[in-house]
């Protein structure tokens with residue numbers, strides 16, 4: 352049995368993105384969830400599966416939505432890979448006949464509340480880092496990931512200028528999207544002059560810290576045919592864990608992420624090739640992580656990610672339009688569920704000024720913790 | 733003065749590692765059954781699934797695999813040290829570790845440069861590893 356085209360993204364919802372929401376995380380998740388459920392043409396009581404992230408539990412949704420008989424609940428604790436891994440988990444549950452409409456809510460006060468950098472220390476998957484690396488000064492994701500980027504630069508000649516291209520391109524797309532926290536253009540010069548956070552990662556190589564909520568509804572394919580929106584079918588989906596998943600330091604190849612294992616499985620399930628991908632929403636907690644994922648998915652060879660992103664390849668009208676909503680770098684840090692929302696919009700043909708012409712097939716990735724990866728390849732019906 | 737940096741919370745598996753550092757030695761876990769060296773300390777050998785551990789003295793030598801220079805204080809305890817270099821080191825024993833690199837000009841670093849271990853007293857009862865560039869052989 353395969354999960355191919357068993358699940359459909361039927362609803363998407365977002366709150367406003369800001370630096371200070373003034374709302375609780377649960378309220379943000381409920382607001383985004385109501386928007387996604389209404390977008391799907393459902394009511395909250397139709398939701399029979401929930402996959403939560405972080406600080407809320409399924410019980411919160413049963414209580415607030417008055418769900419009489421929730422049949423499925425799960426957590427996919429893979430940091431930024433969780434959102435797309437949750438899509439896989441939802442479709443697995445749907446395919447098994449457990450439930451029909453799975454809500455994947457995400458919301459956070461990542462700016463005004465607990466900062467992402469400090470959150471890490473409290474998470475069980477960071478126990479190894481917490482004991483052996485944080486005490487010597489490797490505290491935050493920027494520091495933990497920087498040696499991967501440095502190694503890539505030393506091995507392959509990748510430069511900060513290459514990373515700038517990703518940041519600048521993503522900002523352009525945020526302005527087209529119009530929902531982004533960043534509202535002014537970014538130049539290569541501004542990127543190159545931005546302060547160093549943990550070399551080689553500069554300020555504009557790092558994602559935003561955001562308040563907001565974002566949610567999707569995944570439904571059984573046979574239910575989706577007569578629902579409100581044009582169905583967006585999940586053709587292939589997979590998660591992958593890197594070697595030495597708890598400590599980047601010990602990873603045999605610092606430049607290979609969990610996505611390198613997941614991507615071939617997702618492409619095989621989907622039955623499509625790289626040339627078929629019209630638009631890509633690639634998890635962008637840091638510019639380098641985008642570049643590495645493009646290689647790990649096979650859009651170019653290992654080491655060629657730098658040259659690959661130059662010369663307009665990743666622009667809206669380029670060969671591989673990338674992060675058309677502005678991503679975590681310039682729209683908001685919603686742990687990648689906003690990437691799923693944007694891919695759905697693109698494949699519905701509803702992405703506004705950021706619409707990629709004739710987008711029929713696209714992909715979305717997640718990346719989290721010390722290199723966990725997830726990927727979904729989707730098509731419009 | 734208050735110690736603001738994160739402190740390790742040793743587990744039954746890692747306590748010998750921290751105790752050895754406090755005594756001025758770097759010790760690594762080697763599998764009591766098959767001899768595979770592993771780091772960071774953990775309960776089980778991933779090659780033969782043995783819980784048996786034989787602690788070995790590390791030479792304290794290695795080469796640079798990668799590095800980062802941190803300019804932003806993610807923790808107030810490190811603010812006074814900014815900017816500081818963290819190196820990922822290939823130890824002679826075949827495992828890696830990450831620790832600060834002392835007194836180095838980051839612009840001269842490259843993969844493969846030899847380093848030697850320093851063991852520094854962080855506070856009472858806590859010693860932490862660091863590295864320095866080794867003299868050219």
Ligand SMILES: [Zn+2]
Pocket residue numbers: 763764765766767768777778779780781782
């Ligand atoms: Zn063994």
